Amino acid sequence: MIPFLAAAAQAADEPPPSRRAELLNMIRHDCGSCHGLTLAGGLGLPLLPETLAGKPPEALQETILRGRGGTPMPPWQAFISEKEAGWIVEMLMKGLPDAR
Numbered sequence: 001m002i003p004f005l006a007a008a009a010q011a012a013d014e015p016p017p018s019r020r021a022e023l024l025n026m027i028r029h030d031c032g033s034c035h036g037l038t039l040a041g042g043l044g045l046p047l048l049p050e051t052l053a054g055k056p057p058e059a060l061q062e063t064i065l066r067g068r069g070g071t072p073m074p075p076w077q078a079f080i081s082e083k084e085a086g087w088i089v090e091m092l093m094k095g096l097p098d099a100r
């Protein structure tokens with residue numbers, strides 16, 4: 001494949017850089033208010049790569065989009081798309097870029 005097209009295809013599932021920054025900020029602040037600022041857990045479960053390892057990404061994506069009934073985990077589908085939720089799961093599973 002032409003290198004330019006390959007790069008475009010690879011980037012297709014990633015939010016554009018400006019939206020990525022917004023989403024990362026949301027993860028730290030909004031998700032962090034329950035899951036802990038370092039995502040190590042609080043009211044919500046830890047969302048660290050080691051605690052998420054082995055869990056099915058589709059189920060985690062579903063939890064983010066629709067929330068988890070009977071728990072304080074709220075649905076986020078009004079704020080993020082399905083693809084963005086998938087990207088968030090990917091980021092959480094490999095560790096946020098600025099994770100401390």
Ligand code: HEC
Pocket residue numbers: 026027030031032033034035043044045047051052055060061063064068071072073074076088
């Ligand atoms: C109001 C508090 C609250 C906020 C805000 C919140 N969560 Fe949660 N979240 C929870 C709770 C509580 C659970 C655990 C539910 C349970 O007991 O199964 C949870 C569970 C989860 C899970 C499943 C973890 C697992 O190991 O199964 C994921 C993934 C998750 N949250 C991601 C997020 C993301 C991403 C955001 C921000 C977009 C977010 N949460 C915001 C409270 C919250």
